[in-house]
Each structure stands twice: as C-alpha cells, then as structure tokens.
Amino acid sequence: MPKLEDHPSVVRFRQSETRTEPGRIDIEKLRRICLDAGADDVGFVAIDRQELDDQRAEILGLYPWTKGLISIVCRMNREPVRSPARSVANLEFHNTGHEVDAVASGIVTALEVEGIRAVNPAMGFPMEMGRFPDKIWVVSHKPVAVAAGLGQMGIHRNVIHPKFGNFILLGTVLVEAEIPEQSRPIDYNPCLSCKLCVAACPVGAIGPDGHFDFTACLTHNYREFLGGFTDWVEQVADSKDALDYRRRVEDSETVSVWQSLSFGPNYKAAYCMAACPAGDDIIGPFLTDRKGFLKEVVTPLQEKVEPVYVVPGSDAEAYVSKRFPHKRPRRVGGGRRLRSIRSFLSALPHAFQRHASEGLEATYHFTFTGEEAAEATVVIRDKTIRVEPGHVGTPNLRIAADSMTWLGFLAKERNLAWALVRRKIRLKGSPRFLVAFGRCFPS
Numbered sequence: 137m138p139k140l141e142d143h144p145s146v147v148r149f150r151q152s153e154t155r156t157e158p159g160r161i162d163i164e165k166l167r168r169i170c171l172d173a174g175a176d177d178v179g180f181v182a183i184d185r186q187e188l189d190d191q192r193a194e195i196l197g198l199y200p201w202t203k204g205l206i207s208i209v210c211r212m213n214r215e216p217v218r219s220p221a222r223s224v225a226n227l228e229f230h231n232t233g234h235e236v237d238a239v240a241s242g243i244v245t246a247l248e249v250e251g252i253r254a255v256n257p258a259m260g261f262p263m264e265m266g267r268f269p270d271k272i273w274v275v276s277h278k279p280v281a282v283a284a285g286l287g288q289m290g291i292h293r294n295v296i297h298p299k300f301g302n303f304i305l306l307g308t309v310l311v312e313a314e315i316p317e318q319s320r321p322i323d324y325n326p327c328l329s330c331k332l333c334v335a336a337c338p339v340g341a342i343g344p345d346g347h348f349d350f351t352a353c354l355t356h357n358y359r360e361f362l363g364g365f366t367d368w369v370e371q372v373a374d375s376k377d378a379l380d381y382r383r384r385v386e387d388s389e390t391v392s393v394w395q396s397l398s399f400g401p402n403y404k405a406a407y408c409m410a411a412c413p414a415g416d417d418i419i420g421p422f423l424t425d426r427k428g429f430l431k432e433v434v435t436p437l438q439e440k441v442e443p444v445y446v447v448p449g450s451d452a453e454a455y456v457s458k459r460f461p462h463k464r465p466r467r468v469g470g471g472r473r474l475r476s477i478r479s480f481l482s483a484l485p486h487a488f489q490r491h492a493s494e495g496l497e498a499t500y501h502f503t504f505t506g507e508e509a510a511e512a513t514v515v516i517r518d519k520t521i522r523v524e525p526g527h528v529g530t531p532n533l534r535i536a537a538d539s540m541t542w543l544g545f546l547a548k549e550r551n552l553a554w555a556l557v558r559r560k561i562r563l564k565g566s567p568r569f570l571v572a573f574g575r576c577f578p579s
Contacts, residue, residue, distance in 0.1 A: 161252060163317040166206070173242035174235065175208040176304075177297065179284025179319035187283035187321075191276055195310065198274060201253060204315035205308055206243065207277070207284035210236045212303040214418065218410040220436045225410070226402045229305075233259050236307040243309050253312040259305060261401070268362065269472045270479055277306035285319040290327035291334070292342050292408035298326050301415025326414045330422075332430070333408035336437050338444045338463060340455030342408060350486040352452035355470060356445040357405045360396040363471030364445070368393055370469070389443075404445065407437045449578035451491040470579050473547040477508045477539050480546065481523055484577070490519040493576040498569050501531040508539040516576060533565035533573075546579075 140146055163180065170178040183192060183202050195202055216228035240256035247254040257274035264272050278295050282288055286306075287297040294302040334342045341353040358364060368385065375381035396402050411434045413422035422429045443466040446453040456465045474480045481502075493516050500514040513528040514521065537545075541560040544550035555561040563570060 160316045161247075161250065161311075161313045163315070166315075169246045170206060170208060170239075170243055173246065174210070174239040175243075175307075176211045176300065177209040177286055179207045179281070179286050180315045181205050181207070181280065181283045181318055182315050185283055185318070187279055191279075195275060199255060199310050201312045202310045204311045204313060205275075205280055205284070206311060207281045207286055207319075208236070208239060208243070208307045208309070209281070209286050209297055209300065209304045210239060210307070211300045212305060214301070214303045217303060217406070218433055220440050222402065222404065225406065226400070229403060229406070230400045232305045236305050240307040240309050247309075247311060247313075254309055256307065256309045259307045269474060270476070275308045275310070277308050280308050281306050282321055283319075285322050288322060288325040288327065290325070290412065290414065291329065291331070291346055292337075292412065293348055294409055294412070296326040296412070296414045298322055299416045301326070301418035302409050302412045303415070303418065328414050328419075328422075330413060332411040332413065332434055336407035336411040336434050338405055338407065338437075338442075338456060338460060339446065339452040340459065341452070347490065349451060349489070351447065351470065351489070352450065352455075355447055355450075355452065355468065357403050358401075359404050359445045359468070360393060360401045364468070365393070365396075365401075365471070366473075367469040367471035370471070386443075404442075410437060447578050449489075449492065449575065451489045454491065474543060477504050477510050477543070480543065481510070481512050484514060484523050485521055487577050488516075488521045489576050489578065490521075492578065493519055493521075493572075496572050496576070498532040498572065499529050500569070500573060501527045501534045503527075503534070503536040504539040504542065505536070506538040506540055510539070514573075516573070521576070531565065533563060533569040535561070535563060535570070537561040548579075 141150075166180065167178055181188070182204050183195065188195070188205070210232055212228050212232045216224045219225050236259040237256070240259070244254045244256050259277070264274065278289065281295050287295040287304075290296045290302060292302070295304065295306065296302045297304050331344055334344050337353075339349070339352040339356045341349045343349070354363065360368075368389075371384045372381060375384060392402065413419055413429060413433075438460070439462070441462055442464070444452075444456045444460070444463045445466050445468050446456060447470050448467045453465050453467070456463055474483060497517045498515075500516075502510070502512045502514065504510045504512075511526050513524045513526065513531070515524075515529070537555075538560045541550055541555050545552055545555060545561065550560075552561065556563070
C-alpha cells in the first residue's frame with residue numbers, strides 16, 4: 137500500500153504556497169463579490185451582534201465556524217406583485233426566490249475560491265421539515281437584514297428597504313471569515329404608517345395599532361403551505377368517497393393544490409406587500425396622487441371576489457364577514473399539531489385571538505407532568521396575553537395535566553371527558569374558564 141504522504145493530491149497540497157487560513161477579508165472585495173453575483177444590495181454583520189442573540193446558538197450549533205453573516209437583497213418587480221391575478225404575483229415571488237438562492241450560491245462559490253468557508257441557507261423552501269411544527273428555518277433572514285442596514289420592519293412585518301421598498305426578497309450567507317467593517321441599522325424606518333397594508337389585508341391580520349394576527353395570515357396566505365396542506369390531506373383521508381370529497385373540497389381548490397405541488401406553493405394574498413408605497417423608488421405615485429394610487433393599487437385587491445381561508449370562530453372569520461362581505465369565508469382547519477409543551481406555550485401569543493377574548497380577565501396556572509414536566513402561568517386581560525414560566529399570582533383556574541394527554545387533547549386525538557374521568561387532566565376552579573380559554577385559540 138502506498139503511503140498517504142506519497143499520494144499526488146497530498147504532495148500538491150503540501151507544496152501549495154497559496155493556501156490561506158480563514159481570517160479577515162477586505163470589505164470592499166467582499167461587497168464586490170456579492171454585487172457581481174447579482175445582489176441588488178448587501179450588508180455585513182458579525183455573529184456576536186446583539187441582534188442575533190436569539191438565533192446565534194442554533195447557527196453555531198450547525199456551523200460552529202461562523203464568524204460573520206452576509207445579508208443580501210434581490211429586488212422584485214413591483215407591478216406583478218400588485219396584480220389581482222395572483223398567478224402573476226406568484227410567478228414573481230418564485231422567480232426572485234430562485235434568484236436569491238442562485239446569488240447566494242454564487243457568493244459561496246466565489247468565497248471558496250478565496251479559501252473562505254461559507255454556506256447559504258435557503259431563502260425560503262426547502263426547509264428543515266423534520267422539525268415541523270417547530271421552527272423549520274436555519275436563519276431568520278429579516279433580523280439579519282435589519283442589523284445589516286438593509287431596511288427596517290414595517291407595520292406589516294416585512295422588511296422595507298430604503299430604496300426598493302418591501303418589493304424585495306432576502307438571503308443570508310454564513311462565512312468563516314471575520315467581518316472587518318460591519319454594517320449598522322439605518323437610522324429611520326421607511327414605513328410611512330399609511331396603513332394601506334391594513335386596508336388591503338383580507339383577514340385583518342394587521343391591526344391599525346400594530347397588532348399582528350399570525351394565525352390569520354398563516355391560515356389564508358399560506359393555505360397551500362405547511363399546515364394548510366396537512367389539513368387538505370386530512371380532508372382527503374376523512375372523505376368517504378369521491379362525492380364526499382367534492383363536498384368538502386371545491387374543484388378549484390383541488391387543482392390549486394396540484395398547481396402548488398407541481399410548480400411551487402402559491403400565496404393566496406400578500407396584499408400587504410402589494411399595497412405598500414414605501415421606499416425611494418416606490419413612493420412617487422403615492423405622493424403625487426394618493427387617491428389615484430388607492431384606486432389603482434389597493435381597491436382592486438379589496439374588491440376581488442375570492443374565498444378567504446379562516447379558522448372557525450377566529451377573529452379573521454368575523455373580520456372578513458364584516459369588512460369584505462363580497463369575499464367568501466372558507467372555514468378550514470389550522471393543520472398545525474403541537475408535539476411538545478414547550479411548543480404549546482411558545483405558540484400561545486401567536487395563536488391568541490384578542491377580539492375573541494373580549495371581556496375575559498383570567499389567570500391560568502398550568503402544571504404538566506409525565507414525559508415533559510413544566511409549570512407556566514397564562515394571563516389573559518384587556519384583550520392581551522402574557523405567558524410566564526412558573527406559577528405567578530392567584531389563578532382563576534388550575535390545570536394539571538399529563539403532558540402527552542394534553543397535547544393529544546389539543547390535537548383532537550384525546551377526549552376531554554375521558555381525560556377528566558381518568559384524572560389525566562385535572563381542573564381546580566370553574567370549568568367555564570377553560571371554555572373561555574378555548575375560545576381564544578380556535579382550531
């Protein structure tokens with residue numbers, strides 16, 4: 137057997153004089169690499185930045201060599217995104233999304249030539265679906281982009297670039313090299329507080345006061361993603377025959393799912409992005425003729441006759457019926473089954489329906505036993521929710537539950553009466569508080 141040191145590849149490696157160790161890279165050279173790869177704008181942050189505190193551990197857990205992050209922006213064409221024909225808008229989303237991934241991959245290729253290790257997590261999909269329904273993405277692109285000076289979050293929860301507005305998609309590249317000159321957040325928010333996103337949203341997900349109903353947005357706009365797809369599959373499984381399936385699912389919905397599976401999942405709205413006039417390149421028509429802008433851009437989205445997907449009993453269902461009587465609320469399941477108590481507690485603020493909670497003032501003490509022990513306090517008051525670890529204050533209702541039984545109850549795999557009789561779930565206090573709790577989280 138020949139010795140490893142005598143192998144031609146090993147010999148060439150030992151003789152190489154150009155080999156460099158990961159270190160710093162000139163910032164202007166790095167910027168040029170990114171722009172040449174096709175990015176419309178770029179910013180740089182170090183892994184130890186405060187803005188990354190909540191995702192640093194996960195990034196380093198996957199890529200412990202990460203020292204810096206490159207945030208990139210690719211601009212979308214705004215007129216397609218504004219189109220009431222959502223096939224046109226979705227084509228723009230998909231095309232630009234593929235472009236972001238291609239640009240990020242090109243940056244990684246150029247850095248590898250420079251001897252710098254780098255990786256580009258996906259712009260959107262595919263993601264780490266084995267983690268679903270917990271966090272399935274590797275990097276949260278929005279906070280990285282804000283830290284890198286590429287914009288600020290608008291009231292609609294989209295990053296607004298100072299020049300391109302919210303007509304952008306974001307990507308991130310993790311690099312082993314240290315970033316010698318970091319970008320800083322811009323010193324103003326491009327958001328105009330015009331509330332056109334509020335006016336355009338068909339499910340009322342964006343409140344005039346800045347409140348965001350995550351569940352309403354997820355259920356409708358992402359109907360053919362994630363939980364919505366799961367709900368459709370269960371409709372198929374539960375159908376007795378083809379006729380029963382057609383009673384449950386309209387033909388247009390069936391072929392829409394086929395289209396999403398064949399050509400990429402389609403957003404049902406994203407009207408908040410379509411209506412947004414912020415950004416130096418975007419703002420002109422809005423400032424010149426506000427009534428004309430409203431008539432041309434926002435009104436067609438508002439007047440579009442379409443099904444709007446809502447969870448029964450949700451704030452979104454009430455909003456659609458009142459605000460857009462010509463749109464048809466389409467009752468569907470959320471499709472998201474929580475598989476851990478940690479996920480249940482973290483999801484509560486996002487799933488909370490504040491208008492459904494009106495009039496409720498209650499404190500709940502949860503005690504979970506069994507496979508996942510935990511204690512938590514949930515306070516619902518003045519149409520707000522607060523979740524704290526441990527038991528705090530005096531409860532109106534104490535709920536002690538075996539953790540797996542509680543999760544099965546939430547997933548409608550366990551009967552509450554069965555659990556109460558077998559003392560898998562125990563209540564101390566009036567059961568009406570449990571009923572009221574359930575109204576705040578319809579599913």
